[in-house]
Amino acid sequence: MxxxxxxxxxxxxxxxxxxxxxxxxxxxxxxxxxxxxxxxxxxxxxxxxxxxxxxxxxxxxxxxxxxxxxxxxxxxxxxxxxxxxxxxxxxxxxxxxxxxxxxxxxxxxxxxxxxxxxxxxxxxxxLWRMSLDVESHPAPEPVVPRGFRARSFEPGRDEQAWLDVNSRAFAHHPEQGRMTLADLRDRMDQPWFDPAGLILVEDQKSGALAASHWTKIADEGGEVYVVAVDPAYQGRGLGGVVTALGLRHLASRGVARIDLYVEGDNAPALATYRRLGFEQSALDVMYSRTVHERLPR
Known part of the structure; x- marks a missing residue:
């Protein structure tokens, strides 16, 4: 070796x-x-x-x-x-x-x-993979709350704002919260990247990015890639709205199944995704010596 x-x-x-x-x-x-x-x-x-x-x-x-x-x-x-x-x-x-x-x-x-x-x-x-059959579980109709607007990501304009919100939303996540501009650009260079599939919800008054849903389509399947809500805007229902916007986008592209990954101990997220029709389809497990405690969500 x-x-x-x-x-x-x-x-x-x-x-x-x-x-x-x-x-x-x-x-x-x-x-x-x-x-x-x-x-x-x-x-x-x-x-x-x-x-x-x-x-x-x-x-x-x-x-x-x-x-x-x-x-x-x-x-x-x-x-x-x-x-x-x-x-x-x-x-x-x-x-x-x-x-x-x-x-x-x-x-x-x-x-x-x-x-x-x-x-x-x-x-x-x-880490659970959960899957949804699009035909059996159509996404709910999203209603963007008053004072907010939804639009697609614009390369060259939105990178830093997205990174800032992602960092705050996943401050305690062992991987997602550490994403850098180089990491983001790596993914934007991939064949599957589509700016229309990275949906942003912003504050109409200030223009601040409040929430986002990055979707992914590869190998004819769809994925809830990253859903993030800025902590400053939590409690306003934006997570559900931006999730529904992304699911509708994926369905409009003709995918039959949508996957997502979620921490196995994140009970609120698991409950939310189950209500949308997602069910566990696979399990990834991280192993270590006993020097580690379970990582925070």
């Missing part, structure tokens, strides 16, 4: 190929969007860079481990190269980078659970 802070273009392609093969075999993507976007980033001058772990056999990359600057981690082994100890080697390598590493098991599949248990890792966080 090799450890580095940079990957060659050929290695990046190989990691994508391994991840795609694993997703096809397991029915769940092993690497998150952020991990895939970070593959070809160069080390930062401030030292905040990921650590890349690779397993190569006969000149072919067959396993990959990613340890992010915040200590979160993901690993994947090509289906044809499993049962040879590569997954354990990658997990031990991640623990060698940081003893407090937190490793995602996307889908929480049985082999991942067994591997985590064998190294005394325990669940510290659950």
């Amino acid at each position: 090799q450890q580095s802070t940079a990957l060659s273009p050929a290695q990046v392609d190989a990691v994508h190929a391994v991840a795609q093969a694993a997703a096809a075999a397991d029915g769940v993507a092993p690497l998150s969007e952020e991990t895939l976007l970070a593959l070809d980033r160069t080390p930062g001058g401030d030292g905040t860079t990921a650590t890349y772990l690779t397993v190569v056999t006969d000149g072919t990359l067959v396993g990959y481990g990613h340890v992010a600057p915040d200590g979160s981690s993901e690993i994947v082994v090509h289906p044809d190269s499993r049962r040879h100890g590569h997954g354990r080697a990658l997990l031990e390598g991640a623990l060698g980078v940081r003893s407090d590493v937190r490793v995602w098991a996307h889908g929480n599949l049985a082999p991942a659970r067994a591997l985590a248990a064998s190294l005394a890792l325990e669940p510290v966080r659950e």
Whole structure:
């Protein structure tokens, strides 16, 4: 196993190929969007860079481990190269980078659970994927409250305002609240990005951004990507309004199913999404040594 802070273009392609093969075999993507976007980033001058772990056999990359600057981690082994100890080697390598590493098991599949248990890792966080059948559960008619207006995101104008609201809305979230302008631009450069699908609700009097719903369409499916309400505007029903606006937008694009991700211990959000017709469809679990307590929402 090799450890580095940079990957060659050929290695990046190989990691994508391994991840795609694993997703096809397991029915769940092993690497998150952020991990895939970070593959070809160069080390930062401030030292905040990921650590890349690779397993190569006969000149072919067959396993990959990613340890992010915040200590979160993901690993994947090509289906044809499993049962040879590569997954354990990658997990031990991640623990060698940081003893407090937190490793995602996307889908929480049985082999991942067994591997985590064998190294005394325990669940510290659950992330639910919830899904909605668009035909069976049409979105409610959104009514924007008086004093507010809805419009689409305008690139070159709205980036900083969106980042500011996102940061305040997710101040205690372990990933979402840390999004930077570079992170935002990475996503805006993706083929799926559509400014019309990033819906903003703003205060008509001040022009301030109050809430937003970033939707995503990829692989013919829709996603509630990010819903954010500025804490200064909470309690005015804007979360429900902007959520409905996004659901209506996705339905208008012809998607049959809409997915979202929500923390498993966020009871109010779970209740809200259930009322809209969403049901749990998958589970991601984060494992760590007992040095960690459950992360805040």
